[in-house]
Amino acid sequence: MKKTKQKSPNWKTLRIGILLFVLIVVVKGVWQDNNQDWRKPIFVALYPINGDQTAHSQNYIAKLKEQDYLPIVGYLQSEAENYQQPVQFYFKLGQEVKVLPPALPEGKSVFSVMLWSLKFRYYTWQQQQELGIKPNLTLFLKYYDPAVQRELKHSTALQNGRMGIVNLFASDKQNAQNQIVIAHEMLHAFGATDKYDLSTGQPIYPQGYGDPQQSPRYPQKTAELMAGQIALSEQKSKMAESFRQVVINTDTAKEVGWLKP
Ligand SMILES: [Zn+2]
DSSP states (O other): OHHHHHHHHHHHHHHHHHHHHHHHHHHHHHHHHHHHOOTOOOOEEHHHEEESSEEEEEEEEEEEEEEGGHHHHHHHHHHHHHOOOOOOOEEEEEEOOOSSSOOOSSSOOOOHHHHHHHHHHHHHHHHHHHHOSSOOOOEEEEEEEETOOOOOOEEETTTTTTTEEEESSOOGGHHHHHHHHHHHHHHHHTOOOOBBBTOOOBBOOTTTTTTTTTTOOOOOEEEEEOOOOOEESSSSSEEOOSGGGGGGGGHHHHHHHSSSS
């Protein structure tokens, strides 16, 4: 009786110690995910996935090379330079992943989204074990044959855990637009928010416009990366075709930490 009484406070202390340690690790992880130190290099793991299980997408994926994604690095570097912010991104193209990531829940209940994000974290962790590096950001690139799938579902990237699922077209003609979509999702993972109306796809004025000061205001010549669309009028817009038509404006720069708020 006496013995157990003496023992239990030690066990309690140890358990509390372990819990505190876990808590510190989690809080530190969340803090780091929300406060990127841009002086440090950022390793991005890219995993292609055959989204529609077609031979067409399979052939496209088989030809992918790491260099294909380099224009994204160049684009982000030159945009960050506008804010005197050096950034270093390194892409690593992993093996094609045969197991599909957990599907996003149809309903948007807090519980189903939380459960999905846990499953997705576990899935991401499993893939990272194979690659043998611990990337700062992990993106699963799901490719679809444009002849089969005319429109793609929304892509998703999470800031906490730094991981995302990006839906893309398996077509060389679409490569430039695919790069825009990947850059857009990358910045979500660093805290940038969407700058378009989620119901209409129309860029939000002024933060979603390439040049909000332009006079006359329409048609805009460029898109803001987090809107992705060029506003042609108040109601009309078109997808930017290449990085030449896409800028990163101050709201996004502040959100990701390139510009002091
Ligand atoms: Zn978005």
